[in-house]
Every structure is written in C-alpha cells, then in structure tokens.
Amino acid sequence: MEGLDYIATFSPLAKLTIVRLLLALAAIFHWHLKQLDVNNAFLHGELDEEVYMNLHPGVPAVFPNQISESSITAILVYVDDIVLAGNNIEEITTVTNILDNAFKIKNLGNLRYFLGLEVARNSTGIHLSQRKYILDILKDCCMLASRPVATPMDYTTRLSTSSGTPLPDSSSYRRLLGRLIYLTTTRPDISYVVHHLSKFMSSPTTAHSQATFRILPYLKQAPGFSVYIGESLISWRSKKQPTVSRSSSDAEYRDLATNTCELQWLTYLLTDLHILFKQPTLLYCDNQSALQIATNQVFHEGTKHIDIDFHLVHEKVRSGLVKLLPVSSSQQLADIFTKSLSPSLFSDLSTKLGMFNLYSQLEGGS
Structure with missing residues (x-):
C-alpha cells in the first residue's frame, strides 16, 4: 500500500529443519559444503522502497533456465550467512564469484561452524x-x-x-x-x-x-x-496440541495429520532439488484405532467431530505420498518427545535415534 508498506523489510531465514536436510543430502550424496558471509549485508540496498515490474513477453531471462542433469548447487541463506552445497566444486566457485560481484563476500572455506552448530565431517557422515x-x-x-x-x-x-x-x-x-x-x-x-x-x-x-x-x-x-x-533425524517436534482430544486415538490421528503435513512439505522441498521418491514415505503409529480412522474412507459417529483439514491423511495415503504402518509402543521412538521415561528406556530410545557421544569416541581414539 502506497505510503505504508515501503519500509517493511525482512531477512531470509532458512528453517533449521532445512539446514539439517541439506546436510543430510550432502552426507548421502557426498556433496561439497562451503560457507560464505556477506559483509555489511544491510548496506547493499540502493532503493528506498520495493518496486515491482512486469516484463514484456519475449524479454530474455537474466539467467538461463536450463537444468543440468549432472550437477546441482543449492544455496542456503540465513540473513547474511550462506551455505553452498553441490556435487561440482567448479560450479560452487562460479556461484561464489557471482555473489561476490554483487556483494562483498567473505569466503569461509569448508563448512565447520554455522548458527552455533559445530559441523564435523568424516568418512562415516556429517555430525552436528x-x-x-x-x-x-x-x-x-x-x-x-x-x-x-x-x-x-x-x-x-x-x-x-x-x-x-x-x-x-x-x-x-x-x-x-x-x-x-x-x-x-x-x-x-x-x-x-x-x-x-x-x-x-x-x-x-x-x-x-x-x-x-x-x-x-x-x-x-x-x-x-x-x-x-x-540415516537419522531431520525434523522433530514436541508441542502441545491446540485442541482438546476426546480420546487417545483422536489425539494420535491429529498427530498423523500434522506429521503428514511435514512430510508433504519436505517432499515438495526435495522435489525442488530434483530428488524424487519412487516409494511412499513410511509413517509409523502405535495406535490401531488411529490407523483404522486414517485408512477407513467412511466417516462415522466417532470421527465426525474431527476438523475436515485433519482428514488429509486419507488423501495422502490414497495418493501414495505416505504409507501407514503399525509399530509397538515399546519401539515407538516418538515417545522420547512426548513423555518422561525411565533411565533404561530413555537410553535405549536415544541410541535408536542415532545419537552418540562423538567426542568420547574421538578422545578414545576410535
């Protein structure tokens, strides 16, 4: 709106889930990881206000819109901190030079410390x-x-x-x-x-x-x-549901819907990176009633009170995005995010999450 929104600004912030996802892809595909920093990031603007323009049909694009079949370079931006990931070090260098021509860039070399996260890489993978x-x-x-x-x-x-x-x-x-x-x-x-x-x-x-x-x-x-x-966690959450559920199966079904939304978002993000899945994502649940509600297309008396948007689980199961599977309560890893556990069970689930003491191994020489 004229005279009102001209001073509204924002800084690009990549979600921490995206940071972990990008590192996971770098570990799986053995991508290079480089880190850049933009000097005086907020002093590069030349306009006092945002101006949007429509280009006439036929105007050539500034950058080619072709997609390389053999190489990929991903750019992650968090305010003035940048991470470049890709399988071609020459392309990463080219992107770095392009950014340096537009902004004054400090090349920090291999990714080691980002947003307070220590990144260690060896032959077994990437560790945070x-x-x-x-x-x-x-x-x-x-x-x-x-x-x-x-x-x-x-x-x-x-x-x-x-x-x-x-x-x-x-x-x-x-x-x-x-x-x-x-x-x-x-x-x-x-x-x-x-x-x-x-x-x-x-x-x-x-x-x-x-x-x-x-x-x-x-x-x-x-x-x-x-x-x-x-081979471990990318996204997790421990959050109280905004609504009061009438039963444990009701609560579990709502959680399935929330998890399905997260899986859909991650799938879209991976698709943008041209990483496609031929098989549905496996979604585990330890509540049989919730699984029956999610796979039964007929809504009955016990589910009519559930908001329509939570029934997207049905749609995503039918479309092949997710596949629901039962899991025993003793093997449900999500319990570590939802309840206080005994020391033995807590230690068992922590290990199954893929967590270990990296520094004790380094100090022990293994």
Missing part, C-alpha cells in the same frame, strides 16, 4: 553438535563441577503451576530456558522436558527452576552428543 554452546551454559550457571545424571528429567517428577513457590525474579529462568530451546536443534533428547518446562514460562516457581537446572548435569555427562545426519 553444540558442544561449545553447552559448555558456555554450564559455565554461566556454575554447573561445570556438577555430578552427571542419566536423564534430563526424573521420570517420577510431576510438575504443575502450583508446584513450589513463585520465583522472585523469573528473568533468569526464562533466559536459561530460551538457551535450552535453541539447544534442541541438535539435542532431540531434551525436547520433551524443555517443552514441558516452557509451559510455566509466565509464572515459574522454585520447583520449575530445580527441574530446569537438573537438565544441565545431564548435558555435562555428554557435552558432545551429535545427531548422525544421513
């Missing part, structure tokens, strides 16, 4: 960790000398808004929890407890603070945990 980030948190909270614990949360603990006494100053609680939320970028094992404690962000108590500080000794025990990208 936030070791320095964890050590900084432990140091700031004076927890470097604390004794390690086996789980981030005692599975017998039950927290509520009335647990403990209100904190006189809740800013430190919010600050620490915010740092832990970002840590879940590479630490899915603490997603549940961090999400659970974030519910009390507005009025935290001493009990909530104690539970938050209990996470830190757990992080100290394994400061170098990493996710094995390529």
Whole structure:
C-alpha cells in the first residue's frame, strides 16, 4: 500500500529443519559444503522502497533456465550467512564469484561452524553438535563441577503451576530456558522436558527452576552428543496440541495429520532439488484405532467431530505420498518427545535415534 508498506523489510531465514536436510543430502550424496558471509549485508540496498515490474513477453531471462542433469548447487541463506552445497566444486566457485560481484563476500572455506552448530565431517557422515554452546551454559550457571545424571528429567517428577513457590525474579529462568530451546536443534533428547518446562514460562516457581537446572548435569555427562545426519533425524517436534482430544486415538490421528503435513512439505522441498521418491514415505503409529480412522474412507459417529483439514491423511495415503504402518509402543521412538521415561528406556530410545557421544569416541581414539 502506497505510503505504508515501503519500509517493511525482512531477512531470509532458512528453517533449521532445512539446514539439517541439506546436510543430510550432502552426507548421502557426498556433496561439497562451503560457507560464505556477506559483509555489511544491510548496506547493499540502493532503493528506498520495493518496486515491482512486469516484463514484456519475449524479454530474455537474466539467467538461463536450463537444468543440468549432472550437477546441482543449492544455496542456503540465513540473513547474511550462506551455505553452498553441490556435487561440482567448479560450479560452487562460479556461484561464489557471482555473489561476490554483487556483494562483498567473505569466503569461509569448508563448512565447520554455522548458527552455533559445530559441523564435523568424516568418512562415516556429517555430525552436528553444540558442544561449545553447552559448555558456555554450564559455565554461566556454575554447573561445570556438577555430578552427571542419566536423564534430563526424573521420570517420577510431576510438575504443575502450583508446584513450589513463585520465583522472585523469573528473568533468569526464562533466559536459561530460551538457551535450552535453541539447544534442541541438535539435542532431540531434551525436547520433551524443555517443552514441558516452557509451559510455566509466565509464572515459574522454585520447583520449575530445580527441574530446569537438573537438565544441565545431564548435558555435562555428554557435552558432545551429535545427531548422525544421513540415516537419522531431520525434523522433530514436541508441542502441545491446540485442541482438546476426546480420546487417545483422536489425539494420535491429529498427530498423523500434522506429521503428514511435514512430510508433504519436505517432499515438495526435495522435489525442488530434483530428488524424487519412487516409494511412499513410511509413517509409523502405535495406535490401531488411529490407523483404522486414517485408512477407513467412511466417516462415522466417532470421527465426525474431527476438523475436515485433519482428514488429509486419507488423501495422502490414497495418493501414495505416505504409507501407514503399525509399530509397538515399546519401539515407538516418538515417545522420547512426548513423555518422561525411565533411565533404561530413555537410553535405549536415544541410541535408536542415532545419537552418540562423538567426542568420547574421538578422545578414545576410535
């Protein structure tokens, strides 16, 4: 709108899921990974306002619209940080020079540290960790000398808004929890407890603070945990449903719909990169009733209250995007994101997620 929207600006932010996906593809296809930085990124604009123009038919494109069958270069942008991934180092160099002609670019070489994520690459794949980030948190909270614990949360603990006494100053609680939320970028094992404690962000108590500080000794025990990208996690989430479900099957069915949306988005993203799947994506569920609702095309009395948009699972199953499969509750990896578990079960699921202590292996020489 004239006189109103001219000063509206934004910075391009790649989702962290896309960052992990790109690294996964680089691990699978052995792509090169280079990192660039734009100097004074916000000083390159020459216009005071955005101007959109329609080109006349027949005007030649600035860049060729041909697609190479043998090479690919992907560009990931997060404000002024850029990651180039591709299978042809000469094309990556060409793209770097093009960007350097338009902006002043600093070439940081091979990707090693991006958005606080430490990237290590070897013959087995690409590993992500936030070791320095964890050590900084432990140091700031004076927890470097604390004794390690086996789980981030005692599975017998039950927290509520009335647990403990209100904190006189809740800013430190919010600050620490915010740092832990970002840590879940590479630490899915603490997603549940961090999400659970974030519910009390507005009025935290001493009990909530104690539970938050209990996470830190757990992080100290394994400061170098990493996710094995390529055959492991790309996207995960621990979030409370916005609606109240009438049954466990209802809740599971809604989760299936949410997961299907995520799978559809990732499929579209991979299609843009010309990576196609001939087989449907496998989606596992440990609730038989939810599976029956998702595969039964006849809506009945027990499902008429569910919003229509959640029934997209039917459409995606019929179209071949996803294939629903049952899984036993003891093998459901998603439980680590939804509930507090015993130390033995927690350790078992963490291992199955593909997490391991990268730094202990390096220190041990293996």
